[in-house]
Amino acid sequence: MTKKWISSALMAVPMFLSHAVSASQPQLAQPVGGNEPLTIERLYASPALAGSSPRGLKLSPDGKRVTYLAGRAEDQHFYDLWQMEVATGKQSLLLDADKLKSGELSDEEKARRERQRIYGQGIMEYFWADDSQALLIPASGVLYYYSLSDNKVTPLPVGEGFTTDAKLSPKGHYVSFVRDQNLYVFDLRTQKLTAMTTDGGGAIKNGMAEFVAQEEMDRMTGYWWAPDESAIAFTRIDESGVELVTRNEIYADGIKLTEQRYPYAGKNNVAIALGVVTLANKQVRWVDLGEDKDIYLPRVKWLPDSLQLSFQWQSRDQHRLDLRILDLRSQDAPMTMIREESDAWVNLNNDLYFLKKSPQMLWASERDGFNHLYLFDQQGRQLRQLTKGDWAVDELVHVDEQEGWVYFTGRKASVVEQHLFRVPLKGGKIEQLSKRSGMHAPVFADNQAIYLDYFNSLAQPPQISLHDEQGKRLAWVEQNQVDKSHPLYPYFGQWQLPEFGQIKAEDGQALQYRLFKPTQFDATKRYPVVVRVYGGPHAQLVVNSWSEHDYFTQYLLQQGFIVFQLDNRGSAHRGTKFEQVIYKHLGEAEVNDQKAGVDYLRSLSYVDGKNIAIYGHSYGGYMALMSLFKAPDYFKAAISGAPVTDWSLYDSHYTERYLSHPATNAEGYEASSVLPYVKGYQSGLLMYHGMADDNVLFENSTRVYKALQDEGKLFQMIDYPGSKHSMRGEKVRTHLYRSLADFLDRQLKH
Template identity: 75%
Template sequence: MTKNGLASSLRAVKLGASSLLIASQLAMISTLTTASAYALEGGMTPLTIERMNASPALAGTSPRGLKLSPDGQKVTYLAGRKDNQNFYDLWQMDVKTGKSSLLLNADKLASNELSDEEKARRERQRIYGEGIMEYFWADDSKALLIPAAGNLYYFSLADNSVSLLPIGEGFATDARLSPKGNFVSFVRDQNLYVLNLATKKLEAMTTDGGGVIKNAMAEFVAQEEMDRMTGYWWAPDESAIAFTRIDESAVELVTRNEIYADGIKLTEQRYPAAGKNNVEIQLGVVTLKNKAIDWVTLSDDKNKDIYLPRVDWLPDSKHLSFQWQSRDQQKLDLQLVALDSLTKPKTLVKERSDAWVNLNNDLHFLKQQSAFIWASERDGFNHLYLFDLKGKLKTQLTKGNWAVDELEFIDETAGWVYFTGRKDTPIEKHLYRVPLAGGNIERVSSEAGMHDPVFADNQSVYLDYFNSLSQPPQVSLHGDKGQHLAWVEQNQVKAGHPLYDYAGLWQLPEFKELKAEDGQILQTRLFKPVPFDAGKKYPAVVRVYGGPHAQLVTNSWSEQDYFTQYLVQQGYVVFQLDNRGSAHRGTKFEQVIYRHLGEAEVNDQKVGVDYLRSLPFVDSNNVAIYGHSYGGYMALMSLFKAPDYFKAAISGAPVTDWRLYDTHYTERYLAHPASNEQGYEASSLFPYVKNYQSGLLMYHGMADDNVLFENSTRVYKALQDEGKLFQMIDYPGSKHSMRGEKVRNHLYRSLADFLDRQLKNGK
């Protein structure tokens, strides 16, 4: 963690030759290369399942929660402890000196049992761990707000003091500092509260929350499917707060069994299954001065069955924008209201699709001109557009047969728009910039791999959270043109690094392009066994996800690949293919699946197996498929619909009948059940159960509140009724993500044992 140059001459060459890197990556995609050429340097200790999940983390020091102070002087981040990678403390790095130090030991904060609401919220956020899990900078960079187990702490950097804020009794969730740092807001007991930091006066902004009424809270589908974890938004000048009020009374109340080792917990949950009622949502604005609430007109009285995926204030604090989405998700309108006329919204932009309109987080209203940047897939790929405040298009900032990932930062003074995207290759994410007035796009990032930048609020410096197949996550500080300024965490795999003893056996994949039945390009990657003998035939495991908004075939570091590394060391070929329907390839590639899931996706996986069969070192009679969640669905569909392609399948927490899944996700791809009954039936597993022959292992968390356990039990019953033999492992108390070292050790040991028995011992 020192302010020095790049670690090796190799990386120095890479930084100075980005064009060569691009050419190299394109060549790697189009032709098979030798995996051993990319092997890491290190020891030859075989990887074990227990080491995969133990502390310290194999990836080394991998900070999360990266932030730059608003003044750009400090880098802050959360880092797990060496003896417990899932317990996080708050660290800092001084930008000028490059010196890192512990900022706040989490032991100084109270450790309480999380509320059920917070547990569910963290599951939606995919947050797992203890200690400090989130924090917020004050606008003046002099203090931090730290929520911890329902309490709120104010940390002053002037004297490194921590004070417990007087928020009263109960569990505070979704806490944050107001834009200027004068207030703290949070939700408790389904109402919104504001604490004045100067006077310590606590006031309720809403009072009718409780039961089916929730104020300032995101509903289930907003959290799970829309990437909206909050239900309130501060005006920039702190004069008012916009918030949602949801009424869940129309949503079906289901009693869900969460099965634990020591008993069964009956949980009542209002779950909006496909075709059923959603919440009724309102958008209000409450002023801090008099606590008066006024309501925004979202739609007419005849059309309240809508979604509200995004809300954003304009810089003047006098206007509020919101995104209105139709239930079928084929219409998305950006609307604008003035605070003095909340009943008269004006539509700025309309997005329309014959399939569905994807959501994004890329709306940004400019401060120095009456304009905003908006992301749209209207030309088939996600690109950035500049509009004026009347909704007139000024210019398209990016274009081409490639996709923008995310709008990252706008430097209005210098006139640059920074964004991440796939301009050079779909298997990497890079940082680019384009003039705000329009013009040529410049690539800012250099290293081949995945770049996730975090910009300072008031300066054009950024943190680069970078990783690749050969580099566990590392964090560095960069200037506006990408120039390297300092390391926050270099995380080199060298002697002393947790991965080093195993790195000599670490295998990197070979990339190849295949063609789908409609001629579209499919990206694949193949991991060869180690040691590898070209004269032998090896069993193969196809690792799949296959669902929308996800991508497996990338030049990236992933903990999910640890099991892949274990398998290749056990003598397996591991293969991955991103079928049509997956992300970052444009609407034509993604929307093939509309109204019929599990058809094009399975056909593409069959193309991948046909390729595997053509390889002389693959035992074509011993190919298995393994996936979790949508990948679990894909594993079952592939085994049931193409039993001649797969000898065995492992299906984890699968959706098996889409009528059991939620409205926003399911209807996006399959439409409403009433209008697509045939599509729902064809996309379900049950018409194909009779095709099943043998070789199935299913597992599921018995307290899963995302993909409900019923999805698996229905398959169990159907297979039993058919007299079909299969195996199942169910985990008491586990949620969808299958967290916990002991759970994961048992799970992966079971999967490895199953694959050995199916693909090796039966030969």
């Protein structure tokens, strides 16, 4: 410790305290369990540390069964289908995945699952029939129909070839799917298969979501059933204008050359059309999308009468979003009912709901600076604003028209927690239904006001419970208590909970942080710090939430590190003023905020201010590079995983949303790239990347490798053959985290 450092740290203290603001601490029970130390080899081995953590939660339409996918004890990534009877609470295996065919996925389905962040084997998805008597289960490209009345599972005779994006029609009479880039319908009553489109192939794809729709718009499908099953709306995309890239996917035993139509920022997107095909005669009506063809189509939704179709039209610059409705009984062009506009960008959501009992609709908008719910009539007139305030609605989850309630999740109680609320459809007082401190993700039944609460917190791995419409718990589906039989119990006695707080950014806005102190913390000692960062939009790390990404954090705490996380400006759930600071220039406000976090850390007597590292993946990897290169006096070392390093290499919809078009913001693209700051790098860098990453292309890292090598700069890199962006697999993750722990130990402790 030098006198110079002590002097600068002391000078920083009053500056920090003068702009500190208060923050509430979530109410968490201290974990109780054994004191066995965590090993990296145990972090992602089976059985899962989180215990039984089902996914794919659903309530049957009649509300009588809870169904979910549960991994096996010996292989947490192999899923079977389970059920619980609501009336009795009895749980049982509904369908053993071994009864279904297992096989290799198509390249299209592999890519689709990567976009969905779905990883595993066995039963990965399923769909209830409207009468609650049957299920559709796609598995390895084969479609299975499971009849609950006779407990019989049957492969459907839909012909040869891999099927993807399978669905049951709204009334359960048909199964639809995409094969060979065309849309098909199979009649369950007549067993007849019909091709609804026939021109798919090559650059033409029918009923399929394009790359940016899947990756950036949260739209994984390209077709939608009319409620009465009379027609299907579908997209037809033409990729011929999109740049064809030959991408190398590097595996341990060879290189796979993959041709991909990748829509780089500033380059051509797909040409998209929207059609409506009738089941009766297969005639297609093409929807007039307007004169501007360089647009996005992020959402399509039928109105309850099956006579009107809505779609959301988004300008390429994303400054404008229209809700348009087409009346299929008329030859008129679609009418614009609602328009959202912004000088930066308009965020997308899934919160459009058309009421069945009246010609009205619910719509979510950030028009007052925070995402809130509004009621409109179907002529686009605003009737009332249902929620309001300096907090954000997360999601509209259920509408009970009979009783007049709108259920939603949001941050009204705390910005670091997600709770369930309801508000009268006619307007009025908002009621909070969830009580426990943490994250609540409800799943409602279609025809009853009961819901499943998928709950978790920093002190509780995911639990699932059944509740009535007022929030009262009716039964546990999976209590997942960390008792002596739980996989986590041997380690839970050393589990560390963080301190939450706030500091102020340079523009006065509050920045949320959480700080994890080491196991066996001694306030008289000084500890090195690992700053774990994401930093990009549409994400939030500083939450009271259980996350498997925190397992490595707990390991680091047991090795004597402090772990610090701060959500810089640009992060989610804080309103447009907080988020849109980054518009047209990435990596500036975000880095400044992380520097403010380090200033705070250096004001703490137990922090070793000379030994601070920053670590992140994806946008976090970008942030790690920018922070180390631009602020080497703040960060001694950095770990950058799968980073975007040059935004001209990333896709159009994401990049142009935040940086605008390269033709109009060339200076912003240059300033937001990592490459101009390579000369500022001194030492202490580890980079890693999956060599088959089709999201953040491997070229992002190799460009930095070359630039650093040309400058004669020493650094380390670890590249993983065959790995995609998510770095999946127990062996890959074990090697990765062993490498990161070794690097941090050498950089910050020696």
